Amino acid sequence: METVSENRCFGGVQGVYRHASQATGCEMTFGLYLPPAAEAGPVPVLWYLSGLTCTHENAMTKAGAQAAAAEAGIALVFPDTSPRGEGIADDAAYDLGQGAGFYVDATEAPWAPHFAMWSYMVEDLPAVIFEHFPCDPARQGITGHSMGGHGALTIAMAHPERFKSLSAFAPIAHPSASDWGQKQLGAYLGEDRGAWARHDATLQMRAAGYPGHILIDQGTQDQFYDLLMPGALADAIAARKQPATLRLQPGYDHSYFFVASFMADHVRFHAEALGA
């Protein structure tokens, strides 16, 4: 693991690191914020999964999460959204290929060799984090925005023993029924929709749910509202009687100005659930 940069931030350290990932078969870059409390011992960890076109950097610089994390004593992980580099498959569209890994393990050509973001999140990156940093693997929460909200919901519902708290900002809530999902799941996983189910938060909510209370924020003026399909997930939550708080936030759109506005709420929500 290589240190790219480290900056003091709210009394802690905002770092950027690079490591070789077996899952993606390439070098991966991630951000990690350690709060001041990490100097005294392992702290809980909140994973923040980013949306389409993002790298590790967007949320790290624009979501304003470090202030609340420093106060709550919780670490923040900012992974990249796909494998990257020359020799790695890509697509001219912003919503497929590099920057758009969709948090799945691709089985189809040309994506299969590198696009394994599900395994990267569940295996490779945690191994690096918990080997090198004072983070407590027994206290992990996960959140994300848009495509990252999709990733957070689906990964947490598949690994509730690991992710003990869960939230999302404007998640892609029902990808198997949306133009934000059908294209990508088809490309990465093929046309057999049986393989899609565990990557659809609405279907997973209907099938399994989540053992904790979920927090979801969604802006009413989100320019991608129809693609995100928040209603499908809300209906599934209601059908299951899933403990959840779904907040429709008047006037907010899909930007980081929306994410930043509610980030402190989410950080505190996770910190409380994880006993930070």
Next chain:
Amino acid sequence: METVSENRCFGGVQGVYRHASQATGCEMTFGLYLPPAAEAGPVPVLWYLSGLTCTHENAMTKAGAQAAAAEAGIALVFPDTSPRGEGIADDAAYDLGQGAGFYVDATEAPWAPHFAMWSYMVEDLPAVIFEHFPCDPARQGITGHSMGGHGALTIAMAHPERFKSLSAFAPIAHPSASDWGQKQLGAYLGEDRGAWARHDATLQMRAAGYPGHILIDQGTQDQFYDLLMPGALADAIAARKQPATLRLQPGYDHSYFFVASFMADHVRFHAEALGA
């Protein structure tokens, strides 16, 4: 004036606007954050002047200022750092020309026709702000980072009746004695150093000072520490017995992670001084 974008943010509106400036002879873009309190009437205004290479956008997206501004009920203005465009003089160096206006009115070729950022800040942009937005011209404060800290200090000391509160993050404190200053003041104003004095915070502190209490934050690990010359300004502040708080912040560098870490302090400092 043209609206480029408006995003809801912490209950208020983060806008970006474009207008024709007489001072710079070109179109200028600026950001303006209006807090929720602005719906009820004019609010105080904090000007945030940015550093080398920045546009109106950097601080607006990376400084995390809106949260504190919403809470305090104060507006934030994020001006650009120079005129821009084809047909406007530039230099290949990052620290001269476009993105590096240094908050002076250039008198020398090729800069004189457009590089009038002093007049832009003092005349053109205030006229636009107070014509179009619920901002109170009687309650203005000013701050900035690096080159913008230089701008805030020098503009406020020259206009204390207008800027009733003043702070800075890692300002270029003594440009007429630094490589961050001699090059630019020479290029924009010529080699007669008499014209430089009002654009040097240390010299202005010795000559005039400021009627209010000044807040300055400076990171001890700032990679540009020697170019900024905080000691020269500190010495001038001590010599004048200027009411001021100068904070050397251990471990912090020159980045926006430093600015963001102390932004809420600065916003609250201005809000209190301006009676927000």
